[in-house]
Amino acid sequence: MDTKTSKSINRPTGRCALLFALALAAATLMTRAANAADTGWTHYGNDAGNTHYSSLAQIKPDNIAHLHAAYAVSLGALRSNQSTPLVVGDTMYVTSSWGPKFVYALDAATGAIKWRYQSFVPENVIQFACCDVGNRGVSYRDGKVFVGQLDGKLVALDAKTGKPIWKTKVVDYKQGAVISSPPVIAGNKVITGFGGGDYGVRGYLSAYDADTGKLLWKTYTVPGPGEPGNETWKGDSWKHGGAASWVPGSYDPKLNIVYFGTSNPGPWEAGLRSTNTPDGKYVNLYSSSVVALNPDTGKILWYIQYTPDDAWDFDGVNESVLADLTIDGKKLPALMHADRNGFLYVANRKTGRLISAKPFVPVTWATGINLETGRPIEVPGMRPTLTHEAHVCPSMMGGKNWQPMSYNPGTGLVYIPALNLCVAEKEDKVEYHKGLMYVGINPFSLYTGPGGYNGELIAWNPITQAAAWSIHEPLWYLSGVLSTGGGLVFYGTLDGWFKAVDAKSGKLLWKFYTGSGVNAAPITYEVGGRQYIAVVSGRTVTMLSLLGKFAAPAAEKTAESGMLFVFALDQ
Amino acid sequence: MMPRRLLLISLIFAGLAIFRIPATYAGADAKAADSHAIEQGRHLFNANCAHCHGEDAGAEDPYYNLPQLLSDKSDKDFTTAVTNGIPDKGMPPWKTILKPGQIGDLLVYLRSVEKEQGIDTGSQP
Numbered sequence: 142m143d144t145k146t147s148k149s150i151n152r153p154t155g156r157c158a159l160l161f162a163l164a165l166a167a168a169t170l171m172t173r174a175a176n177a178a179d180t181g182w183t184h185y186g187n188d189a190g191n192t193h194y195s196s197l198a199q200i201k202p203d204n205i206a207h208l209h210a211a212y213a214v215s216l217g218a219l220r221s222n223q224s225t226p227l228v229v230g231d232t233m234y235v236t237s238s239w240g241p242k243f244v245y246a247l248d249a250a251t252g253a254i255k256w257r258y259q260s261f262v263p264e265n266v267i268q269f270a271c272c273d274v275g276n277r278g279v280s281y282r283d284g285k286v287f288v289g290q291l292d293g294k295l296v297a298l299d300a301k302t303g304k305p306i307w308k309t310k311v312v313d314y315k316q317g318a319v320i321s322s323p324p325v326i327a328g329n330k331v332i333t334g335f336g337g338g339d340y341g342v343r344g345y346l347s348a349y350d351a352d353t354g355k356l357l358w359k360t361y362t363v364p365g366p367g368e369p370g371n372e373t374w375k376g377d378s379w380k381h382g383g384a385a386s387w388v389p390g391s392y393d394p395k396l397n398i399v400y401f402g403t404s405n406p407g408p409w410e411a412g413l414r415s416t417n418t419p420d421g422k423y424v425n426l427y428s429s430s431v432v433a434l435n436p437d438t439g440k441i442l443w444y445i446q447y448t449p450d451d452a453w454d455f456d457g458v459n460e461s462v463l464a465d466l467t468i469d470g471k472k473l474p475a476l477m478h479a480d481r482n483g484f485l486y487v488a489n490r491k492t493g494r495l496i497s498a499k500p501f502v503p504v505t506w507a508t509g510i511n512l513e514t515g516r517p518i519e520v521p522g523m524r525p526t527l528t529h530e531a532h533v534c535p536s537m538m539g540g541k542n543w544q545p546m547s548y549n550p551g552t553g554l555v556y557i558p559a560l561n562l563c564v565a566e567k568e569d570k571v572e573y574h575k576g577l578m579y580v581g582i583n584p585f586s587l588y589t590g591p592g593g594y595n596g597e598l599i600a601w602n603p604i605t606q607a608a609a610w611s612i613h614e615p616l617w618y619l620s621g622v623l624s625t626g627g628g629l630v631f632y633g634t635l636d637g638w639f640k641a642v643d644a645k646s647g648k649l650l651w652k653f654y655t656g657s658g659v660n661a662a663p664i665t666y667e668v669g670g671r672q673y674i675a676v677v678s679g680r681t682v683t684m685l686s687l688l689g690k691f692a693a694p695a696a697e698k699t700a701e702s703g704m705l706f707v708f709a710l711d712q
Numbered sequence: 713m714m715p716r717r718l719l720l721i722s723l724i725f726a727g728l729a730i731f732r733i734p735a736t737y738a739g740a741d742a743k744a745a746d747s748h749a750i751e752q753g754r755h756l757f758n759a760n761c762a763h764c765h766g767e768d769a770g771a772e773d774p775y776y777n778l779p780q781l782l783s784d785k786s787d788k789d790f791t792t793a794v795t796n797g798i799p800d801k802g803m804p805p806w807k808t809i810l811k812p813g814q815i816g817d818l819l820v821y822l823r824s825v826e827k828e829q830g831i832d833t834g835s836q837p
Contacts, residue, residue: 268802271763569759574809583759682773689767696772 179626180667182228183281185323186545187664189392190463193547195665196626199672200710202643205629205651207711211673212252216703218242221273221660222679223321225545225621226705227281228666229300234279235677237703240266240291241276246303250668252707256303258288266291269317269576271339273683275660277389277543280323280331282351289320289333297331297354307354311335311347316575318342318385325390325399327436330357334386338404338428338456341381341579346390346401346432348439358439362386362403362427370426378414381573383407384428388458388543392436393474396491399436400476402458403427409537410527410568410581411452417526419519424449429457431478433493443493445515447480452524453506453566454537454582455482462548462555463490468604477603479546479557481539482517484510487603499606501599502540502559503590506533525566525582536564536587538617545662549624552644554609556630557599558619561590587691598622598632600647610647616695618684620676621662631674633659636698639676639706657702658695671709679703746820753821756814760806769825779826790819 179187179196186193200208216222216237226235233249240262246255267274270291280287285306286298293314297306311333312318317340324333330348338344344362349355363382364370371379383406390401406414406428415423429448432441448455462477466487476490483504487496498510507517525531538560546557564587571581589595596614601607620633624644633639635658641651658680665674679702685692758767764776771777782790794815797805806815 263800265800265802267764268804569755571759572809577760577804577809578763580759583755683763686766686771686773686776687763689762689770693770693772 181230182226182664182666184227185225185278185280185389186391186460186462189325189394191389191391191460191545192462192464192550193545193622193662194549194624197665197667197672198625198627199667200625200629200665200674201627202629202650204710205641208641208651208674208708209711210653211707211709213707214245214247214252214705216243216245216677216679216705218703219679219701221275221681221683222677222703223275223277223661224677225278225662226664226675226677227279228664228668229281231668232300233675234281234286234300235705236276236278236288238276238679239274241288244279244286244288244298244303246300249666249673250671252705258298258303258305260288260290260296262290262292266314266319269314269340270319270321271317271336271578273681275321275681277322280326282326285351287324287326287331289322289324289335291319291321293318293320293335295320295324295331295333295349295354297351309349309354309356312342316340316342317578321387322389325392325401326351327392327394327397327399330436332390332399332436334390334401336385336387336404338383338385338387338407339578339580340576341383341407341573342385343380343382344385344403346386346434346439348436360434360439360441362432364426373422373424373426375414375416375423381407381579382414382425382428384425384430386458388460391461391463393463393490396474397436398433398442398490400431400433400461400463400490402456402461402478403430403432404456404458405429405451405454408571408579408581409452409454410571411450411524412526412568413571413581415450417450417452417524419521419524420516421450425451429455431457431461431476433490445486445488445493445495447478447484447486448482449516453482453533455480455539457481458543459539459541460545461490462546464548464550466604468496475603477548477555479541479555479559481535481541482506483535483540485557485601485603485606486510487606497606500540501557501601501608502561502597503534503592504540505563525568527568527570530565530567532563532565534563534590535560536562537582537585538562538587542618544619544621544660547622547624547630549644551626551628552600552624553602553604554600554644555603556622556624556632556644557601558622558632559597559599560617560619561592561594561597562587562617563590564588587688596634598630598642598647600630600644612642612647616698618658618660618681618695620659623663623665623674625665631663631676633663633676633678635659635680635695637678639663639678653706653708655704655706657699657704671712674708675705677703677705749817749820750824752814753817753819756810756818757821760810761818764802769822778822779829779831782822783826783831787819790822791815794818
């Protein structure tokens, strides 16, 4: 499909120095106490606010030429290795794919295995995991490691021995509900969602006692009859309404609020659950949204629905990055979110009030977001129907997928692993069958967005809502991003490269060939006075297979794998 | 990337492949019926099977590449696998979801891909 059929809205761009200076001036400290004891990597996003930033600065632009592999570890499972390792003290906790098949505790300085937990998750989970058998890592609290499994179980392991302390069933995986992300820890509560928006699950979040695994609360993200929001579903479509939270949530301990994104509504075929028209009344709450909850009660405090009556599989799952920004001289407790729908949102994370929303990739389905109502201003003809093939940017892969972005309080920029893909798609009749995909978009074909590149690392100023710089990448599905106090940004590509660029200019400073596509997010930590960078390599199979001919060039570049690589400066 | 044009090309190829089938099978009506079955089969395939077996049956993983897997399997093997599934491996049973005629269309489609790709079939009807 050539690009002339797609009307693209120019996103604000510019490499101008002025913007950058503004960004620097405006950047303020983020919520975490930076610097002091920032040696480990104790949450998925390093901090509970999901910044994927570390203040460590031993490795920097002027010595990165001396960065070399310190060790590598085989994770023992192929396909879709997406783990973000944690480092607590001198121990690294990292998972493999397939369940995870294994959770490892490693000596973070040498890679030596301290213990290895085997989940024995059955092989047939692959039927119930839409988008491959990935696991994004574990959570840690007070001597325990928590892992969500594709077989719908949540397990607490003894961090010293790897022995299970408790194991709780969160959800029946045979309906197509799998846990692929680490839970959020809020006090003594372990809070998890699960995936399944493409299998017609009815999403919920549930909290468990960290010591015993006892269920404390369960909150459906699709309201049932009698609950506010149920009227936003046509007929009884809410029963298979999706809105599943499959990407890690965020937590603000000071406000005591947890934030979870929710998936697309089920099925993709919007006509079954709505009028499938712009500004229709069936918006399908709380799908393709972020929900803010009280972690003690599970009560939903507020929500932002990024894509009402989502007809494009946009999801709202992408992580909420919590940091404090100064806008017009006023301090804002911000929530930043790069949505699959192509808009980057900045909101007040205390109240849910939208501050700004601007496209960070080419967007054709909406011309903007009404900040009062949160409603996108939709372009007519962009909704696929049973009779109309819509040509839409971004595609169902989103302007950004689950791979986390990084917010650097030093530069004031978010570094977004963005995708420049569009799709031609039409609806197809679909029925619900337990354990089978509940989609109803067929056929669809992806094509490259305007400009001819498929991936882009964008350094984005969330205050001015404009790009400071960006790097075009030939392939899509970039990895998660890490930024550091040393002025570096790390990310990987589907053809196996792991790269470091200058956080201020985007200049390529270093690269390492990992031998398989990199999808996971890199981390950094310090042990024994030495700073390390770690990343898991091992690309997805399903996502490439699913996208067929479009993905073939990426599939040809590397084979599947499952390796942890750790780097340090030469001694 | 022009996927729709590719799609068209692959349909044309599929048509050519049928044209090469022995004369007894290649009556005008049978040909028309077959290209209809191929079209139906392809649509059903991409709706129900593609997220595991790849768009247009093109899964890169050899365990999922049906044109390859089916090359030494009989039509009956196919029908049994699709009807009952292989639940322990994650292959769903389709007997309550697809009608026998639809499973037949899927088979005709997959055999056409096998031929299109020049896979040497030792399959027995």
